[in-house]
Amino acid sequence: MDGPKIFEKLKAAMPDAVMASGSFAGQDWVEVERGNSLSVLRLLRDDPDFSFDCLMDLTAVDWLNQGMPERFCVVYNLFSYRDKIYFRVKTWVPEEDPVVDSASGLWKSAPWAEREVFDLYGIEFEGHPNLKRLMLPEYYTGHPLRKDYPLTGAGERDHFQKYNRETGE
Amino acid sequence: MEVEKELEGDLGSRRMIINFGPQHPATHGTLRNLIELDGEIVTKLTPEIGYLHSGFEKLAEYRTYNQVVTITDRMNYLSPLSNNVGFAMAVEEMMGLKITPRCAAIRVVLSELSRIADHVLSVGLQAMDLGAFSVMLWTFIEREKLYDIFEAVTGARLTTSYTRIGGVFRDVPPDFEEMCRTFMGKCSKTIDEIESVLNENRIFLDRTKGVGKISREDAISFGLTGPLLRSCGVPRDIRKDRPYLGYEGYEFDIVTAEEGDVYARYEVRVGEMRQALRIVDQALAKMPKGPVNVDDPRVALPAKDAFNKPQGGMEGLIYHFKNYMFGHGVCPPKGEIYSSTEAPNGELGWYIVSDGTQKPWRMRVRPPSLYNYQAFPRMTEGKLLSDMVAVLSSLNVIAGELDR
């Protein structure tokens, strides 16, 4: 079962969820609608034709000002141990309402990856058991990996307690 | 924290919370674990990471593709050459470049040597955590010998930054094969010594057999890869399933074990070191002659004496100049790719999105340590506190890769 066949079967099974497909350098992906992303992923995991039993990676891309359908794109890289193939599922997430259904119930590798995406992009995952920041401190505000966040940050790295050798505090 | 409020009125009980890390001799790197204990049994374990978050992915968006290679060294700092090779391969796949056979053979030799470096240190630290300190000193001597080889080839001991898109930095020195073969002879003796100390040691066996077990289904669902997955009995190795760099031409076995506990992981790592020595032997014997860099002016710099020659010199100068100008140089076409290699820790994946310019639009590293560490609570909850240390050292969590 390779990329184009998976796309056809998905389109036949869930015609209103699947929006487009793409291919580059021999790799295929499918773009699904935000509201139905969880059902598509569940189908890909459970259906015996697909059996994608491993979520290899979950990440997001910020397409600010590039003419894409929405600003953010959440990308799921799936892998099937039975057929040894990779497949990619992409969901477009708008900037005004960055919420997507969480895949933590489907694969055990999802929780931390989703926390990281929330931390660095600000995309919220509905149904996540513990959506807190992962990489940055709790008090941090802002989502650094967004394209409009400056590389050197907003001054958080300069404000810590300073030790005075003369007085010892 | 919520869990502290729960215990407030409960001072006379056996339940307590211990903070393990981020500064602790037994955590390999900056990891923090909050352990809730009931006597000596771990009831709940909450890992907290991010103490080494260095913003690699944001930094990569501001560097050209060849400059990103220097960043990739600092992720898995026990085997930086694997990272370099993986990244260069991902971009080359995106551009559709085919590297020369000599370059492929050199990359294979160095990847396998860095696999030995990573596994030997992992086994050494695992032994040190359980009390066998001398094993760690022996493994460090092996690493020093490898550092000598890496320094002769790349110029640096640890942060090698050796590969470039389309080739490598420079060809290996003439005595490379001799250095490697001397190392290989001594390394197999050291591995034999380590096995003789640890394999039948009562203390080591008691502390590692049956400890930290994880089932095969859990391992697949958690996204575990590398020695952790193979120790559960899943024969998954990217070098066999989707061969790259000419691995289909080398003969080696996939080392698996059945139990999925700490001892199985140790066995798999030692077995992989021996297989890596086999591959290095074959690659050195087969090392083809020829150029190391691909002959493509878009990507590789022309030879240094190209612009000193009177004829054709001007062209070399122009290509050299253009390679660094904005809009030229290594510019993959617009698109995205997910490419992965079998790093010592597991599947190191690279998801690179290119917008056609010199700098990547998004570079995402799929760190094997993140997914390996996520399964840690599953392996330790309900077990003893001292087992936790043994399991943590068997996971080989490298904080640079975990937090990026």
Place this chain on the structure above:
Amino acid sequence: MGLESWMPEGVLTTSVEKVVNWARKSSLWPMPFGTACCAIELMATLASRYDLARFGAEVIRFSPRQSDLMIVSGRISLKMMPVLYKIWEQMPEPKWCISMGACASCGGIFDNYAMIQGVDRFIPVDVYVPGCPPRPESVIDAIMKVQEIVERDRLRPSPSKAG
């Protein structure tokens, strides 16, 4: 605490100073605050080939209360800085600090939102070691420079809060 507190000011004999400084410099117990790649090079310095134990640094106990030299090796991120500060505060006087590598000294190649641009912005550093990572020989050179600093040290009332 220690010697300085019961020697009244003004009655400092140079030979006592010399002996005390010689004892202190020959048994510097380091506290390796290793985070990243430099920590691996520090471990290589402590291992058999570039043995740091010959400089008196035999005891690597990872406990701040029992050490007098902190070697900050590796990059320090936002989350790690309060931890570093706490560990530095927990060390008793007299204490010295080596900032090993480019990341600890000035931020290194990581000039971004997540990295402290040099630990000397927040804790006092005595010796900086350049390199990414520095070779073990450079680290040994840094330890010897700290030994020179300790040798020149005058016995004076220590400023620690406990003393």
